[in-house]
Amino acid sequence: MELRHLRYFIAVAEEGSLTLAAEKRLHTAQPSLSRQIRDLEYEVGVQLMIRSVHGIELTAAGRAFLDHARLALTQAEAATEAARRAAQPPRKLFAIGFLTGYEMDWLPAVMEILRAELPSTEVVIHSQDSPDLAAGLICGKIDLAFMRPEKQAPGLKFRLLRKDPLIVLMPRDHALAARSSIRPQDIASQTFIGVSPVRAPTTWAAINDYLKPIGVKPDHQAENLAMGISLVASTGGIGLLPLYSQNLLPKTVVSRPIRGTPPTVDLVIGYNEANTSPLLKSILAKLDDLKFRVTKSSSR
Incomplete structure (x- = not known):
């Protein structure tokens, strides 16, 4: 048979x-x-x-x-x-982590740089909070991460990509939405949506340092970016988040810049100094090219 x-x-x-x-x-x-x-x-x-x-x-x-x-x-x-x-020859595995939301800007540029390696490489993408990305780098589950510079991260190295200004989020029908920019004192009388000092310690510190002098404390605390945007929409309150968050806003939420010099948070590439991956070394050697590609794309 x-x-x-x-x-x-x-x-x-x-x-x-x-x-x-x-x-x-x-x-x-x-x-x-x-x-x-x-x-x-x-x-x-x-x-x-x-x-x-x-x-x-x-x-x-x-x-x-x-x-x-x-x-x-x-x-x-x-x-x-x-x-x-x-x-078939075994494919290499390369894991890239992104602070949730940043993959929209940076993943296409990374894949373009890795194009020649893709036929023999399986790229795995992780989308997580910055502390989780740091943990992944430390234990070897992630090779490279777009994240915040975590302080409690032994063995990790960080390379600065850019400084992201914080912006103000509010419902589209909010009274302050008619203004072209927002002053710190405008926030003082509003319901304020904060971020978690555990899940987003760098952003939390930047917001706290900026608003503490005027006595603003959060009425609600968001555990992640999506929750922050949802709380703004559902409570009618105001939140401060990094600039990239405007790429993820629903139609019911708008953003406005902070008047004057806004606080910023660092976006870095993080990696484990013990990682000997040739792909990691290749990307680190092309950081200027990577930043140029993203800047060029966002300016279109």
Whole structure:
């Protein structure tokens, strides 16, 4: 018994017709197909199909044989695919982490730089908070991360990409939305949405240093970027978030710049100094090119 016998039998059983199976599925002549089915039945030793002017019907033996034939064919195809994969050179694995939201700006530029390596490299993307990215770098699960410069991160190195100004988020129908920029004192009388000092310590510190002199304390605390935007929309309050967050705003939320000199947070590339990945070294050597690509793209 050969695999083609199983393939022919399955095609006839599913089409319910020798003619349709021969023409539509197998692209062979009907007499040849009939002969193959007879050969299969002879080898199995029982009648599998009943032929009539109305088409083909499976016998009880044929119905039992069909399930096993499908399984055998599937396993044969899986074995073939496994052999082909095993014969290919192993692909390198390179894991890149992004502070949630930054992948929109930076991932296309990174992939462009890695283009020559992609056929032999499997790129894995992680989207997490900065402390989680630092943990991934430390334990070796992530090779490179776009993140904040975490203080409690032994063994990690950081390279500055840019300083992101904080902007003010508010509902589209908020009274302050009519203004072109927002002063610190404008925030003092509003419901304020803060960020988590645990999940976003760098941003939390920048906001706290900026608003502490005017006595603003958060009425609500967001655990992540999405929650911050949602709280602004649902409470009618105001929040401060890095500039990149404006790429993720729904239509009901708008952003305004801070008047004067706004506070900033550093965006860095983080990596483990013990990581010897050639791809990591390649990207670090092309940081200027990477920054240029992102700047060029965002200015269009």
